[in-house]
Amino acid sequence: MAEGNHRVVVLVLDGAKPLDVGIPAQVFTSRPSMPYEVHVCGAAPGLVTGGDGLSYQVAEGLDAFAAADTIFPLNRRTRPPRHRRGGRAAALRLPGLPCGHAAGGPRRDAPGDGRRAVAARRRDRRGDVLSTAWTEPGAFEEAPGVHRIPLPLPQDGLRAVNVYALAVADDLVLIDAGWAIPESRARLIDALDGLGHAPADIRRFLVTHVHRDHYTQAVALRREFGTRISLGAGERTTIEHAHDANRPTLEGQLRILAQMGAQDLVREIAASVPSGSPEDQRRFWEYPDDWFDGQETLQVAGRTLTVLPTPGHTNGHVVFHDEAAGVLFAGDHVLPEITPSIGFDAAVAPNPLRDYLGSLALIRSRPDALLLPAHGPAAPSVHRRVDELVEHHGARLEQTEKAVASGAETGLEVTARLPWTRRERRFDDLDLFNRMLAVCETAAHLELLVSQGRLHAERDQSLDGPIRRFRTA
The missing domain is CATH 3.60.15.10 (Ribonuclease Z/Hydroxyacylglutathione hydrolase-like)
Structure with a gap:
C-alpha cells in the first residue's frame, strides 16, 4: 500500500456478490478530492463464490487490515455502504477491523428450550x-x-x-x-x-x-x-x-492515571487500596x-x-x-449489552484498544454464531454485536478527537468532556473505581488515535512527574 493514500479495505464475508464488492471501489476511486486506495480482501487470497453463484478473485488476506484506514465488511445479508455528501461513508477509520451495522434495533431472544422467560x-x-x-x-x-x-x-x-x-x-x-x-x-x-x-x-x-x-x-x-x-x-x-x-x-493503572494528568485521582486510589x-x-x-x-x-x-x-x-x-x-x-x-473495559x-x-479491535476483527472473520x-x-449473532462494538469505539474515537480539537490537552481533561455509561453521566458523578476505568479507557483511545496519526502526543514535566499532552495532527 502506498504511503500517504487513504487506504480502503473491502472485506469479503459470507458470499458477498461481485456487484456489492464493486460499489465501494467505484465510490472511492471516483473521488478526486482525496487519494483513495482500494483493496479487496477475504479470509485468505483466492477464488470466492458470491451469494449469486458468480466467482471472482480476492487478491489479499486479513493481513491487509494492518494498514487500513477504512474497512467495509460485505456479505449477502448486508448492503454496500453509500457515500453521504458532507460526511464520511458508513465505515469507520479503525485499523484492522470491520465497521458495522448501526447500534440498536430490535433484539431477538437467543434460542434455548430450557431458558426461563425474561421476567423483568x-x-x-x-x-x-x-x-x-x-x-x-x-x-x-x-x-x-x-x-x-x-x-x-x-x-x-x-x-x-x-x-x-x-x-x-x-x-x-x-x-x-x-x-x-x-x-x-x-x-x-x-x-x-x-x-x-x-x-x-x-x-x-x-x-x-x-x-x-x-x-x-x-x-x-x-x-x-x-x-x-x-x-x-x-x-x-x-x-x-x-x-x-x-x-x-493497580500499579499499571496508577501509572496511566499519572501520565494522563490525573494525579489527584492517583492519590485518592492509593489511599483506598493496600500498597x-x-x-x-x-x-x-x-x-x-x-x-x-x-x-x-x-x-x-x-x-x-x-x-x-x-x-x-x-x-x-x-x-x-x-x-x-x-x-x-x-x-x-x-x-x-455493555462494552468491555479495555486493558x-x-x-x-x-x-x-488496537489489540481489542484486532481481536474483534478476528472473530468477525469467522462464521457467525x-x-x-x-x-x-x-444473543443470536456474534457478528451483529461485534459490529455494534466497532461502531461504538469508532464514535468514541471521534468524540475523543473532537475533545482534543476543542482544547483538552491531557487525558483527564478529555475524560471530563466525555459522557459515561448508557445514561451519559458526567465524569465527576462516577464512583472512584469507575473514574479510574474512565481515564484508562480514554487513554486507550488517545493512544490509538496517536498510532493512527490523527493526534500527536508530547511529554511534559510537571511537579508530579511526566504528563502526556495531546494535540491534533
Missing part, C-alpha cells in the same frame, strides 16, 4: 430492551449439551458471571468458574445438582481470562478435587505480579495446570472447540468457538 426488563437511552433476568439462579440450556449457570458477584455492578457447563455422559467441563465466595459456590453446587453432577465431577476448567470473577473459584475447587485449569498464556504476567508482594496494587499484594489475593492467583499458547483445537465433552486468543480486555483473554454447534463462548471479549490488566499493553457471554443473556 428495562430500556436504555436508545430504547433497546435489556434483560435483567439472566442473573436468576439455575442451569439454562442455551444449546444442546450447553448449560449457562449464572453465579453471583459481591458488590459488583455486573451482578453475575455466566459459567457454561459442557456435559456428555460422565464428561463435565466448565468454561469459566466464578468468584471464590460462599454464595457462588452454593449456587454452582445447586445448578450442577440439577444436571445430575457435583463439583467433584468437573474434569477441567477452561478459563477465558484471569479476572477474579472468572478464575478464582477454579483455584478453590482445584484444591479440593484436583481439577485441571487451563488459561491463556498472555495472563502469565498478571499472575506473576499477583505473587510479587513488593508490587503496588502491596495481600496474601489472600496471591492465594487465589495460583498458576494454572497448562496454558493456551496461540490458537489450538480442543476435544472436550464430545465437541471440538477452537481456542482463539483475543487480547484487549486482558492480554491473555481467549474465547472458545464451537463451529459445528454454532456457538461462541465469548468471556468478556464480546458482551451483549484492565496488571501489565497494561502499549496499545490495548450464537453469542454466549460472561455477563448478560445469550
Whole structure:
C-alpha cells in the first residue's frame, strides 16, 4: 500500500456478490478530492463464490487490515455502504477491523428450550430492551449439551458471571468458574445438582481470562478435587505480579492515571487500596495446570472447540468457538449489552484498544454464531454485536478527537468532556473505581488515535512527574 493514500479495505464475508464488492471501489476511486486506495480482501487470497453463484478473485488476506484506514465488511445479508455528501461513508477509520451495522434495533431472544422467560426488563437511552433476568439462579440450556449457570458477584455492578457447563455422559467441563465466595459456590453446587453432577465431577476448567470473577473459584475447587485449569498464556504476567508482594496494587493503572494528568485521582486510589499484594489475593492467583499458547483445537465433552486468543480486555483473554454447534463462548471479549473495559490488566499493553479491535476483527472473520457471554443473556449473532462494538469505539474515537480539537490537552481533561455509561453521566458523578476505568479507557483511545496519526502526543514535566499532552495532527 502506498504511503500517504487513504487506504480502503473491502472485506469479503459470507458470499458477498461481485456487484456489492464493486460499489465501494467505484465510490472511492471516483473521488478526486482525496487519494483513495482500494483493496479487496477475504479470509485468505483466492477464488470466492458470491451469494449469486458468480466467482471472482480476492487478491489479499486479513493481513491487509494492518494498514487500513477504512474497512467495509460485505456479505449477502448486508448492503454496500453509500457515500453521504458532507460526511464520511458508513465505515469507520479503525485499523484492522470491520465497521458495522448501526447500534440498536430490535433484539431477538437467543434460542434455548430450557431458558426461563425474561421476567423483568428495562430500556436504555436508545430504547433497546435489556434483560435483567439472566442473573436468576439455575442451569439454562442455551444449546444442546450447553448449560449457562449464572453465579453471583459481591458488590459488583455486573451482578453475575455466566459459567457454561459442557456435559456428555460422565464428561463435565466448565468454561469459566466464578468468584471464590460462599454464595457462588452454593449456587454452582445447586445448578450442577440439577444436571445430575457435583463439583467433584468437573474434569477441567477452561478459563477465558484471569479476572477474579472468572478464575478464582477454579483455584478453590482445584484444591479440593484436583481439577485441571487451563488459561491463556498472555495472563502469565498478571499472575506473576499477583505473587510479587513488593508490587503496588493497580500499579499499571496508577501509572496511566499519572501520565494522563490525573494525579489527584492517583492519590485518592492509593489511599483506598493496600500498597502491596495481600496474601489472600496471591492465594487465589495460583498458576494454572497448562496454558493456551496461540490458537489450538480442543476435544472436550464430545465437541471440538477452537481456542482463539483475543487480547484487549486482558492480554491473555481467549474465547472458545464451537463451529459445528454454532456457538461462541465469548468471556468478556464480546458482551451483549455493555462494552468491555479495555486493558484492565496488571501489565497494561502499549496499545490495548488496537489489540481489542484486532481481536474483534478476528472473530468477525469467522462464521457467525450464537453469542454466549460472561455477563448478560445469550444473543443470536456474534457478528451483529461485534459490529455494534466497532461502531461504538469508532464514535468514541471521534468524540475523543473532537475533545482534543476543542482544547483538552491531557487525558483527564478529555475524560471530563466525555459522557459515561448508557445514561451519559458526567465524569465527576462516577464512583472512584469507575473514574479510574474512565481515564484508562480514554487513554486507550488517545493512544490509538496517536498510532493512527490523527493526534500527536508530547511529554511534559510537571511537579508530579511526566504528563502526556495531546494535540491534533
